[in-house]
Amino acid sequence: MLESLDLHLLDLVQNAREAGARRIAIRWTCDEASDEVALEVVDDGRGMDADTLAAVERGFYSTKGQRSVGLGIPLLRQTAEHCDGRFSISSRLGEGTTVRASFRRSHIDLPPFGDVAATFLSILVTSEDRWVSILYRCGGEVDLDTAELRETLGGASLQSPGVLRALQEFLVERVGREG
């Protein structure tokens, strides 16, 4: 269903947005020594109580409207555990949610990374007035946040054509196209 890691990440970011997050911190790191890939999304959204959290982990729970079946989290857990990794989600009502998923990088069933540059671009330029940071360290490296970006760009919209072209080029250079 979500066939690459970047789409899982995008789904986690969307969850954070729907939880009303103002700050979203993304980490995507690879550790060669331990043969591990790890994704982490930390948000300051409304969080969940223990019962809601348990329902989310079981799946088929969603606040996103009646058509959604809330399968994003259980799918990610399943993929992580299947790929000899770990999954954790912790949340506190009124404080936010942290999701972490790791995978053994050399696992034969590890999903492809996907088009990481396109995903990062989408996340950054649709952040509106949220603060979003991205730390990516998997061969290539990206270390950016939207506040720095906006400041550097002197208030130009992140979606103005020149900024889009520059960001696109920059991200492709840093993380490559399809991975």
Place this chain on the structure above:
Amino acid sequence: MKLEDLRKIRERAAKEIALRQGDARVRLVVGMGTSGIAAGARDVLAALLDEIAKRDLSDVVVTQTGERGLASSEPVVEVHVKDDPAVVVYGDMTSEKARRVIADHVVQGNPVREFVIEVRR
């Protein structure tokens, strides 16, 4: 390292006119719930952004939303044109269809009828 990256981006971006969301002539809204993403919404969003960059469209903004209750037609893109009360909703989008919506609807002002699933007023 980090500052240098930012400077690089600024250099490439050259001088861009600041555009606030409210000023945009066209607002494109992409449904990015789990099922939208699974159906290809990220590729659609990326294609829209790519066309904006390539065609130098400084009066178009792309935003995203969660599920819109149109799961069977995802990916879904809504086109909101300033001062036009009709919102055109496109369904079963692909990156190719998204590029056509930009060329025909956003640039030329002609909605692509065969991709329209709903017009909301």
